[in-house]
Amino acid sequence: MKDVSFRYAELIMLPFSEDEAEHYGYDAQLFSMDLADAIHADAAIEKWLMPQTVNWSARGRELRREASRVCISQGIPFSSFWLPGIDDRWQATGDVKEHARSLQIFQKRVWERLFGELYHSLPLEQYRLRVDKGFERFPDSPDLWATPEYSEWPPGF
Numbered sequence: 001m002k003d004v005s006f007r008y009a010e011l012i013m014l015p016f017s018e019d020e021a022e023h024y025g026y027d028a029q030l031f032s033m034d035l036a037d038a039i040h041a042d043a044a045i046e047k048w049l050m051p052q053t054v055n056w057s058a059r060g061r062e063l064r065r066e067a068s069r070v071c072i073s074q075g076i077p078f079s080s081f082w083l084p085g086i087d088d089r090w091q092a093t094g095d096v097k098e099h100a101r102s103l104q105i106f107q108k109r110v111w112e113r114l115f116g117e118l119y120h121s122l123p124l125e126q127y128r129l130r131v132d133k134g135f136e137r138f139p140d141s142p143d144l145w146a147t148p149e150y151s152e153w154p155p156g157f
Helices: 006-012 018-024 027-031 038-055 058-074 086-093 096-115 133-137
Strands: 002-004 127-130
Touching (some): 002 058, 006 058, 018 027, 038 096
Parallel strands (some): 002 127
């Protein structure tokens, strides 16, 4: 079984958080993009998500990849961070199906760029949801992990 934490998918998206973008001064540029547009999405991924991958350990990369795989297969966002264009359209139209489709397209695009492979799902039965704080906070530092603690999958999985 593979241990996963949803926090790892969220860490991938940290450059898209409002606080992070404001802190580094690219918030106006990021939030003027339309991530539902392939050209904008690729530019944003290349500019703000790809650079962080150089600091990932091999183990941390694998953990992020599997957390992302579970999110995509279960149709949940990597994070709650606002995705310009995707979330704007959903807020304006209320079309949940279109939002889910746009989100999945974008997340698969992120997957392909960050992990260099086409996305494919794996059975959820191959994973355990690990929730101990050291594991959740430090994907690249196994020496900071404590005794594993696990949780049930959220309802609907």
